[in-house]
Amino acid sequence: MRTIIEPFRIKSVEPxxxxxxxxxxxxLEQAGYNxxxxxxxxxxxxxxTDSGTSAMSTEQWAGxxxxxxxxxxxxxxxxxxxxxxxxxxxxxMIPTHQxxxxxxxxxxxxxxxxxxxxxxxHFDTTRANIEFTGARAVDLPIPEAADTQARLDFKGNMDTxxxxxxxxxxxxxxxxxxxxxxxNNSGGGQPVSMANIEAVKRVCARxxxxxxxxxxxxxxxxxxxxxxxAGYADWTPKRIAQKMFSxxxxxxxxxxxxxxxxxxxxLSTNDDRISHEQTNLLILTExxxxxxxxxxxxxxxxxxxxxxxxDPDYLRYRIVSTGYLGRHxxxxxxxxxxxxxxxxxxxxxxxMLPHIPREQFPAQALAVxxxxxxxxxxVEIGTLMxxxxxxxxxxxxAIPRRVYTQSHxxxxxxxxxxxxxxxxxxxGLEIVEAPPFxxxxxxxxxxxx
Ligand SMILES: *Cc1c(COP(=O)(O)O)cnc(C)c1O
Numbered sequence: 001m002r003t004i005i006e007p008f009r010i011k012s013v014e015p016x017x018x019x020x021x022x023x024x025x026x027x028l029e030q031a032g033y034n035x036x037x038x039x040x041x042x043x044x045x046x047x048x049t050d051s052g053t054s055a056m057s058t059e060q061w062a063g064x065x066x067x068x069x070x071x072x073x074x075x076x077x078x079x080x081x082x083x084x085x086x087x088x089x090x091x092x093m094i095p096t097h098q099x100x101x102x103x104x105x106x107x108x109x110x111x112x113x114x115x116x117x118x119x120x121x122h123f124d125t126t127r128a129n130i131e132f133t134g135a136r137a138v139d140l141p142i143p144e145a146a147d148t149q150a151r152l153d154f155k156g157n158m159d160t161x162x163x164x165x166x167x168x169x170x171x172x173x174x175x176x177x178x179x180x181x182x183x184n185n186s187g188g189g190q191p192v193s194m195a196n197i198e199a200v201k202r203v204c205a206r207x208x209x210x211x212x213x214x215x216x217x218x219x220x221x222x223x224x225x226x227x228x229x230a231g232y233a234d235w236t237p238k239r240i241a242q243k244m245f246s247x248x249x250x251x252x253x254x255x256x257x258x259x260x261x262x263x264x265x266x267l268s269t270n271d272d273r274i275s276h277e278q279t280n281l282l283i284l285t286e287x288x289x290x291x292x293x294x295x296x297x298x299x300x301x302x303x304x305x306x307x308x309x310x311d312p313d314y315l316r317y318r319i320v321s322t323g324y325l326g327r328h329x330x331x332x333x334x335x336x337x338x339x340x341x342x343x344x345x346x347x348x349x350x351x352m353l354p355h356i357p358r359e360q361f362p363a364q365a366l367a368v369x370x371x372x373x374x375x376x377x378x379v380e381i382g383t384l385m386x387x388x389x390x391x392x393x394x395x396x397x398a399i400p401r402r403v404y405t406q407s408h409x410x411x412x413x414x415x416x417x418x419x420x421x422x423x424x425x426x427x428g429l430e431i432v433e434a435p436p437f438x439x440x441x442x443x444x445x446x447x448x449x
Pocket of ligand 1: 051098099100101123125126181185214216253254255256257264265
């Protein structure tokens, strides 16, 4: 059979509510043309993020009931530790309330002012937590990643020559760690090859620089390796993931992505001294090391999710269904970041709407129009988010895990194609008021007259 189906059936449902175009016009006006300001109940299909929005399985909900809420030494912690140990092989693991808490602790322990921390591409919270310590976050993607239309199998890779040059320039003593984000979220959800992880590891090892994975989407990355990299077609996703982790010295992890949990994360390392310092910081800000700012029931959900996400049927469906959205709009003329990534499709709004200059936020204008037309929420990743530093004007359609069916996605495809057919009518936006930091969350805008 060629048809790929959702590898689950639905036991509990959450009704969706339609709204009219007139109502949505009003909500947009009230929200200052900022989709973060729209109530979720007024959204039909919410593709704002894949973070914390997964549907949990029956086994995860059963785990929620099993959760051991003991302050210290709870069984749920040991269940999570066994799952994480088997997968990652790292000597130490501490739970945290989400990924950025793991980042804050890791960088507080490892970074000093003036240090440089290279990555294929840092995620925004990762960058912010590095810079908070006075260190610099340096992105070293392969040069081809700058071209949204280049179709590479592993467009999330790091430029290893640039890594060598950075270490030579800064001195290895000023590079406390290197990171690889798998998949490369800010780089379009593109995967990193095993060969690239190995090459980065070789450079790091030669200079005594530890390598950490930002492992939020480790399973999606493992599936791409299974599908695309020579030598791995016969490996299970689990074995591939284990090899990825074995090449690193530690990881940060947000369980809100590839663990199907609504909250949670962890920090792992092989370094005893760092683990000791991290544990002290954890107690200061997150909680006792056997719960790390989470309820015992959350630890259970993560433990179960870490195993479920490596099911080949799930991963095939996941990657194929994201690609389905991408191909159906791209093959009918909507420019996307090629090739489709693992967790999201990114529309290149600058290419799609050449009549809207960057100062008038073409990707935000597209997000607003997609909501107005069909009640779909997406997110701008461009000049509204990053200001003058924005490299592209992208509209991200992130796909929550196990939440929407193919007919939901068909609706999204139809809506985007209709918006594309009448795109000349879309007008740019201008800012009415905006805060000095992270303005995309709360800025108010209006249509350019
Ligand atoms: C989401 C994410 C984080 C941060 O995790 P939170 O749980 O949202 O704090 C870090 N890195 C990457 C690549 C992410 O996608």
